[in-house]
Amino acid sequence: MGKHHLQDAIDSLKSTKIRMTPQRQAILEFLFESMTHPTADDIYKALEGRFPNMSVATVYNNLRVFKDVGIVKELTYGDASSRFDCVTSDHYHVICKSCGKIVDFHYPGLDEVETLAESVTGFDVGSHRMEIYGVCPECKTKH
Secondary structure, three states, rough: OOHHHHHHHHHHHOOOOOOOOOHHHHHHHHHHOOOOOEEEHHHHHHHHOOOOOHHHHHHHHHHHHHHHHHOOOEEEOOOOOEEEEEOOOOOOEEEEEEOOOOOEEEHHHHHHHHHHHHHHHOOOOOOOOEEEEEEOOHHHHOO
């Protein structure tokens, strides 16, 4: 799945006249390949070897650019540092209360929730999000 969505993201950047620099490409690739919703710090640490002159601020600025274009989402759940996620198809997040890790899962059946909400309330529903909290397998084995 990764590469195809990455190409879509790159194409949508091109249509907005945003220059695709090697750094931006690397940040995007890292986001699309990592399933862990990295923080800007995580991304910086992963890429600093390849881009010695890149700062955490650069990473943040690029993430903000991606966010404005709508190919990256900023997830602010509970803990202080934002995590970033590529905007792909609708999915839900299961969040570890212990280490803060966020894992995606897909459950297409939940799309009906919006239809139901509309028919019950008369709202025009645009989107929904769901968060599920628990303890991840790694943290469970630690205890």
